[in-house]
Amino acid sequence: MLVKKNVLKHEMKFLLSFIFLLSIICNVSFAYDLRIIDGDTIKLNGDKIRFAGIDTPEPKQICTLDNIEIFCGNLATIVLKEKIGNEIVTCEREKELDKYNRILAECFVNGQSLSSYMVKNGYAFAYRYFSDKFIEDENYAKQNSFGLWAMEFEFPWDFRKKK
DSSP: OHHHHHHHHHHHHHOOOOHHHHHHHHHHHOOOOOEETTTTTTEETTEEEEETTOOOOOOOOOOETTTTEEEEHHHHHHHHHHHTOOEEEEEEEEEEETTTTTTTEEETTOOOOOOOOHTTTTTSSSSSSTTOTTTHHHHHHHTTTTTTGGSOOOHHHHHHHHO
């Protein structure tokens, strides 16, 4: 009888430990909160993150394809949303914040850089003023007329200067 009580006590401790660990894991997974602001900015678990080294068109910025006007900033946002889907985004933060107090970071889905993806597919530009990291990706998109490179567009930094 004593042995049976000890075994039961041991099993109960194991079960409680398992439930405790499971509750921690569940709390972590429920803590994940992602909102895509635009083609180069996300809000992840309350932190506003700007993708370092790239720039995408502004939401109201218009590009033209075969005389059809397209809100190319919105298009870039859609492409980013489709790339992320239901996957988990992780980010490697840089030391400084940008002038709008956003965290600068390179973010990834399944180990792939979202910045590289956006630039290489032509929906973002290498932001040469701040970094030369994505120039090769931009050259690839330009040479293959991917994304915005198949359209008439204005670089986002030039568009913002006019506003």
